[in-house]
Amino acid sequence: MEEVNQPEAPVINIQDLHKSFGSLHVLRGVDLRVEKGENVVVLGRSGTGKSVLIKIIAGLLKQDRGDCLVLGQEVSTLNQKELRDLRMKIGFSFQNSALYDSMTVRENLEFPLVRNVANLTRAEINEQVETVLDAVGLLQTINQVPSELSGGQRKRIGIARTLILQPEIMLYDEPTAGLDPITCLEINELINEVKEKYHTSSIIITHDLTCARATGDKIAMLLDGQFLKQGTFEEVFNTEEERIKSFYDYNFIQ
Secondary structure (H helix, E strand, C coil): CCCCCCCCCCCEEEEEEEEEECCEEEEEEEEEEECCCCEEEEECCCCCCHHHHHHHHCCCCCCCEEEEEECCEEHHHCCHHHHHHHHCCEEEECCCCCCCCCCCHHHHHHHHHHHHCCCCCHHHHHHHHHHHHHHCCCHHHCCCCHHHCCHHHHHHHHHHHHHCCCCCEEEEECCCCCCCHHHHHHHHHHHHHHHHHHCCEEEEEECCHHHHHHHCCEEEEEECCEEEEEECHHHHHCCCCHHHHHHHHHHCCC
């Protein structure tokens, strides 16, 4: 009898997720699947719950109800050790890059490696630091401090520091915020290169339509605490839904 290949389980599987802060209902029953090797863009205005969603995925917040399975595990039920082990597989690229100003680029990248991986030799540490710096095109900055770098370079170093632990999942929080248009294009290209080189699955939180179109295999449009529409960029924005049309017009892409 011929074997039937079972479809691979999604890397992230969210069902009927709710989160409120007092009387403020931020997430009102959202569903989202991220397949292996897929870039999913969660698109929406500021304050619509995008960052709350990825904080729940990373175990930084707990949902009020609903399911949030990451790599097959319900995040809200994990103990501290299990959560720590899961976070080793999740790379979190913060909006402000979250680099230590007092450390050089090399020291910033060494920090998570030495803290989380035992018994590495100096040669192994050097090799891994140089590999991820080369991957983001900034090997020449290895001995500089963050204050000497541009905003785009700091963003790249932040992504490199996340990559050094070789995560299976990348969570990008507003990766192009505050950057000039040319640097935004470079960061969009880097997000796609990371997926190809490191075989990551990603959620990209943004309100930047250019970023969404350039990086998203799938777009999930979050408005008023719910996903109004999911699909390709064209599928989401080929609509008569007024709230989606007004979001597009507000951001207006040439």
